[in-house]
Amino acid sequence: MPDLHLGLVGVGRIGAMHAANIVATPGVGTLTLTDAVPAQARAVAAALPGDGAGVVVADDVEALLRSGIDGLVVAAGTAAHPELIRAGVEAGVPVLCEKPVAPDVARSLPVLEHLAARGGVVRIAHQRRHDPGYREAKRAFDAGELGWLHAVRAVTCDVTPPAVEFIATSGGLFRDCSVHDFDVLRWITGREVVQVYARGSNNGDPQIGRVGDVDSALAVCTLDDGTLAVVTASRYNGAGHDVRLELQGSRGTVVVGMDEALAARSAEPGVTFPAGPPHTTFAERFAAAYRAEVAAFVDLVNGVDGDLCLPQDAVAASRIADAAQESLLTGAPVAVPPAAVLVG
Numbered sequence: 001m002p003d004l005h006l007g008l009v010g011v012g013r014i015g016a017m018h019a020a021n022i023v024a025t026p027g028v029g030t031l032t033l034t035d036a037v038p039a040q041a042r043a044v045a046a047a048l049p050g051d052g053a054g055v056v057v058a059d060d061v062e063a064l065l066r067s068g069i070d071g072l073v074v075a076a077g078t079a080a081h082p083e084l085i086r087a088g089v090e091a092g093v094p095v096l097c098e099k100p101v102a103p104d105v106a107r108s109l110p111v112l113e114h115l116a117a118r119g120g121v122v123r124i125a126h127q128r129r130h131d132p133g134y135r136e137a138k139r140a141f142d143a144g145e146l147g148w149l150h151a152v153r154a155v156t157c158d159v160t161p162p163a164v165e166f167i168a169t170s171g172g173l174f175r176d177c178s179v180h181d182f183d184v185l186r187w188i189t190g191r192e193v194v195q196v197y198a199r200g201s202n203n204g205d206p207q208i209g210r211v212g213d214v215d216s217a218l219a220v221c222t223l224d225d226g227t228l229a230v231v232t233a234s235r236y237n238g239a240g241h242d243v244r245l246e247l248q249g250s251r252g253t254v255v256v257g258m259d260e261a262l263a264a265r266s267a268e269p270g271v272t273f274p275a276g277p278p279h280t281t282f283a284e285r286f287a288a289a290y291r292a293e294v295a296a297f298v299d300l301v302n303g304v305d306g307d308l309c310l311p312q313d314a315v316a317a318s319r320i321a322d323a324a325q326e327s328l329l330t331g332a333p334v335a336v337p338p339a340a341v342l343v344g
Contacts, residue, residue, distance in 0.1 A: 003029025003053070004301055007069035007093075009061055009084055010076030011035045011044040014098060017283055018075050019044055021294045023052030028298060032067045034058040036076070065091045071301040072096070073294075078103050078171075082111045089120030096297040098125045099179065100318050101311055103171065108315045115311060123300065123308035126183045126317070128243075130292035130307065133256035137247055138188045146249030149189065152229035153246040154181035157237035157263070159280055161208065161215060168211035174198065174324040177233045178219065182324075183309065183317035184245060185231075191223040193320045193336050198327040204236045219324045231324075239263040240278025241285050261285075 006022055008015060011033055022031050031053050035041040038059070045055045058064035065072075065087060072088040074081060074097040082102045088095035101108040101124060115122055128134045140146055156177045161167065170176040185193060200214030208215050215235040222228060240263030245256040263278035279285040296306045323334040 003027060004070045004298060005030040005032065005068055006071050006073060006298075006301070007031075007058075007064045007067065008033040008073045008075065009035070009064065010074065010080075010098075011041055012075065013283075015075030016044045016047075017290060018073055018294065019048060019055075021291050022073065023048050023055060025053075025291070025294050025298055027302070028053045030054045030056065032056040032058050032064050032069060034060060034064045061087065069093055071297065073297065074098060082107060085111055085120075085122055086114055089115060089118050089122065094121040094123075094297070094301050096123050096125055096293075096300075096308065099183075099309075099314055100124070100175070101314055105315060105319050105322055108311075108318065112311055112315060121300070122311050123297065124311055124314035125293060126180060126187075126309040126314060127286050127289040127293050128180050128184050129187060129289075129309060130296060131256070131286055131289035133259075134184055134188070134245065134289075135307075137245060137254050137256050140252070140254050141188055141247060141249075145252050146247055146254065147251030149227050149247060149249050151246075151248040152185065152189070152227065153244075153248075154178075154185065154229065154231045155242055155244045155257075156181055156232075157234040157242040158282070159237055159241055161205065161235035164205065164207045164211060167208055167213050170213070171321075172213050172325045172328070173200065173215070173217045173233050173235070174219065174328070175318065175321040178217070178231050178324065179317050179321045181231045181233075181245070182221075182320040183313065185221065185223075185229055185320075186313065186316060187309075188245075188247070189223060189227070191225055191227065192316075192338065193221045193229075193323075194224050195222040195333050195335050196220070196320060196323040196327050197333040198324040199331075200328050208235070214328065217324075217328065219327070221320070237263060239265075241280055241282060242278075243282070243285055 198219040200217035202209040204215040242263040262274040327334040
């Protein structure tokens with residue numbers, strides 16, 4: 001097939017990483033990128049390696065959409081996601097948008113309705129679906145090697161928190177971080193979360209609490225078959241960037257993230273695992289997953305669908321995060337509305 005021309009909107013931290021992965025992906029001939037800050041777009045373009053796809057900087061989104069792109073990657077701020085998704089659909093090209101679909105579920109639903117009416121090809125970037133460990137965990141579960149699950153434990157811990165200014169607009173720790181765990185819970189088990197009970201604490205920067213968030217949190221999720229899953233998150237994990245998933249079943253157990261970069265040490269005498277060093281950022285931990293995600297989008301543009309997250313599945317994960325946030329604020333368990341209403 002001829003080399004593709006992809007567009008990229010937004011070249012902040014994640015967008016710049018996407019740009020580097022796009023130009024290095026076989027099958028991509030041209031990348032046109034743009035950003036609300038033109039100087040940032042030019043700086044990212046200049047820093048890309050010269051032996052990959054050709055790179056063009058567009059003045060704005062409209063110019064990018066007129067440039068003849070075959071597919072659009074959206075890595076702009078969350079508030080801009082609905083408008084940019086619609087713009088890509090109206091331009092008639094497949095869209096890969098960073099999570100979430102919109103700042104909240106209420107604003108996501110009109111986007112889903114628009115996609116259903118227009119028949120748009122849109123996927124949401126939940127990169128853990130492309131991580132080798134998570135994929136192996138799903139394969140083992142689907143193959144029956146674990147039996148029925150009696151416990152699921154998911155962990156997402158950053159080394160240090162992002163800027164308080166970001167936290168103030170992030171929607172909270174569950175929506176910002178744990179939504180990835182909520183997505184893989186549904187993706188791997190094939191079950192729905194029907195109830196969430198959440199707690200949180202603030203033992204780090206008091207400014208995080210003053211902007212309405214917590215720096216550590218736990219959510220107990222009840223799945224529709226009665227299975228219990230515990231999802232934990234923290235902004236402060238000095239041992240390293242720690243992302244794990246443990247599936248304990250009646251026949252076997254698998255753990256995602258238990259490699260030589262595990263951000264922990266054994267307390268048992270003579271045990272030297274893991275050798276380290278630990279990961280320090282999500283970009284490092286999921287480098288392979290982000291590359292595979294871009295490759296899957298290239299396949300999608302070429303007409304070959306894969307495991308990229310559907311918009312309604314992304315909104316279903318956000319709905320769980322909303323329930324966790326509500327439980328955190330009220331101190332009571334919260335029922336999660338059925339995800340089936342998002343599919344139509």
